[in-house]
Amino acid sequence: MGKELTSYEKIEMVLFKGREDAAAYLSERELMQKERWMLCVSKLLEDPIMMDQNLVTFLTGGCGGLCAPVSQATAYRDVAAIKRLVGNIQLANKNWYRHIIIEEAKEGIKIAKEAKDPKGIAANVDKIGKYTRADKEDDEIDRSGWQPPVFEPSDDVTLLGDEFKPIPNLEEERKTFRALFKKDRDIIDVEPITTGDGGDD
Numbered sequence: 550m551g552k553e554l555t556s557y558e559k560i561e562m563v564l565f566k567g568r569e570d571a572a573a574y575l576s577e578r579e580l581m582q583k584e585r586w587m588l589c590v591s592k593l594l595e596d597p598i599m600m601d602q603n604l605v606t607f608l609t610g611g612c613g614g615l616c617a618p619v620s621q622a623t624a625y626r627d628v629a630a631i632k633r634l635v636g637n638i639q640l641a642n643k644n645w646y647r648h649i650i651i652e653e654a655k656e657g658i659k660i661a662k663e664a665k666d667p668k669g670i671a672a673n674v675d676k677i678g679k680y681t682r683a684d685k686e687d688d689e690i691d692r693s694g695w696q697p698p699v700f701e702p703s704d705d706v707t708l709l710g711d712e713f714k715p716i717p718n719l720e721e722e723r724k725t726f727r728a729l730f731k732k733d734r735d736i737i738d739v740e741p742i743t744t745g746d747g748g749d750d
Contacts, residue, residue, distance in 0.1 A: 557630055560586065564634065581617065582627070588612045589631045590638070597635075604628050622708045650680050 554562075560583045563571040571583060589604055589612070608624035611617060619627065654676040661669030677683070706713040716722055 556582065557633075560630075561634060561637070564590075585612055585616045585619070585627060586631050586634060588615060589627070590634055593631065593635045594638075601625075601628050601632075604631065620707065620711060623711055626710070647680050651677055654680075 556579050559574055560579060563574050564583070564587065568580065568584075572580060575583060585608060589607065592604070592607065593599055605621060605624040605628060607613070608616075608619050608627055609621055654673040657673035657676075658670055661667075661673060706715055
């Protein structure tokens with residue numbers, strides 16, 4: 550059995566489908582997420598240098614009245630997902646154009662060979678080399694700037710999402726829970742049963 554898809558993965562799969570088609574794959578909550586994300590993806594593609602805070606404000610304000618407002622914590626989680634989506638869309642777009650250029654260059658080589666045109670062959674081979682970066686050494690990855698995420702401890706459960714609600718009268722709940730384990734119970738001590746050879750069963 551395959552692993553269950555996350556909400557992000559499901560939304561990404563149906564990102565450009567209409568609401569009716571997407572509803573076959575997404576819950577109502579995920580449909581609302583998808584609609585918020587699509588509005589923000591459009592804004593980011595139009596204005597790639599938009600600040601995260603502006604997107605958060607847009608989301609907490611209900612996307613200009615087009616969606617239900619969300620909490621700031623949800624907005625920040627949305628922004629992370631939205632930026633990931635935009636990166637994937639842009640990468641897919643770039644890879645598609647690269648694929649088309651390479652396929653056309655391969656066709657150009659074929660035509661140049663038939664025409665016995667060495668300059669045409671060389672020009673197309675050069676183009677393939679450029680777009681596959683075959684003419685460059687593999688880049689060493691500089692890991693010196695990598696930094697693990699910094700987590701700040703918090704007792705605010707709402708940071709985990711809208712589905713988590715704070716418990717009113719938390720101390721009373723704790724006292725009740727502790728009392729369950731403090732009740733006197735009848736405890737019977739038993740001796741271990743041993744076999745005739747002196748060893749335990």
